[in-house]
Amino acid sequence: MASTTDSKPLVWPITGCSAGFGKSLALLVLKAGHHVITTSRNPPCSPHLVKKVEELGGIWLPLDLTSSKEEMQKVVEQGTSKWGRIDVLVNNAGMSILGALEDFSEQEARLVMETNFFGPVKLIQTVLPQMRARHSGIIVSISSGAGVDPSPAMGMYGASKWALEGASQGFAKELASFGIRVLIVQPGAFTTNMMNAVTLTKKDASVDYKGTVVEKIVDVFRNSGNFKAPNDVEKGCQGIFEVVTGTGRGAGKEGHARLVLSQDIAQRTVEQTKRNTDALEAFREIWENTGHDSGVAKSTADIESEAGSR
Structure with a gap:
């Protein structure tokens, strides 16, 4: 598997580099001596940043995650032609539309899923052939606290992040035999542009949601200038890099597939794990008694275990 102990720098395509985690991680990686293919939907919107990336030896390419797989292939080929390979793919770009789930239009729901789930999956599929051929590579999926426990008004965003996490866990098991590592990163509230970048459903919350936690959370984003995030994005990116x-702090921990990136998400993870464990115990009498009365059939877990032991 690729690592900094190799004689050559790693090649990192990173999506969503115009601000936030993408921007900070790209600059950190470049300054550490690696090669970076930075992408965003519209690079000319960040001319000074593009120039800085290029001065550090990186390249900047336009990439819209809602575009076709063929368009993504062109971007990957452009980046690969410069350095010959892809080592670390960072799926960072994303977007969010907030509101009560029942107020989402089909178009809004599809846009969230296309950007946060289908786009990253298509990009992963695009880089995998060359990673498999080399038996080396790392795929990084930037998830969210919503991938642990989505807050009210963030259910659709949470759905897209849960989907990305589920696919990433599946990829991790499928690709382990090829020497490819998959890492899920779960940031909490960081000082990024997300608070200003999110949009709200076109349909206003119905009367029944007035005064509820849904309205209160939406109001926080409406008045995002008053929100102070507790976490430093530069420190978060340093953790991802290591x-x-x-x-x-990442030395010798390559076997772990999930990186909780802030104290607030660590606490939510502990609480969500407890809720899951409590439910498991509450319904033990049911799940312990669903098997066939005659004989024992194999489950997918049995098949997976047998395959892994060969």
Whole structure:
């Protein structure tokens, strides 16, 4: 598997580099001596940033995650032609539309899923052939606290992140035999542009949601200038870099597939895990008694275990 112990720098395509985690991680990686293919929907919107990336040796390419797989292939080929390979794919770009789930139009729901789930999956599929051929590579899926426990008004965003996490866990099991690592990163509230970048459903919350937690959370985003995030994006990106490269605090921990990136999400993870465990115990009498009365059939877990032991 690729690591910083290799004689050559790693090649990192990173999506969503115009701000936030994408921007900070791209600059950190470039300054560490690696190669970066930075992407965003519209690079000319960030001319000074594009120039800075290029001065550090990176390249910047336009990429819309709602575009076709063929368009993504062109971007990957452009990046690969410069350095010959892809080592670390970081699926960072994303978007959010907030509101009560029943107020979402089909178009709004599809846009969230296309950007946060189908786009990253298509990009992963595009880079996998060359990673499999080399038996080396790392795929990083940037999820969210909503991938742990979505707040009210963030259900659709949470659905897209849960889908990305589920696919990433599936990829991790399928690709392990090819020496490819998959890492799910779960950031909490960081000082990024997300608060200003989110949009709300075109349909206003119905009267029944007035005064509920849904309205209160939407109001927080409407008045995002008053919101102060507790976490520093630069520190978060340093953590991602160390875990991906197996250096510093990430040394010797390559076997772990999930990186909780802030104290607020760590606490939500503990609470969600407890709720799951409590439910497991509450319904033990049911799930312990669903098997066939005659004989024992194999489950997918049995098949997976047998395959892994060969």
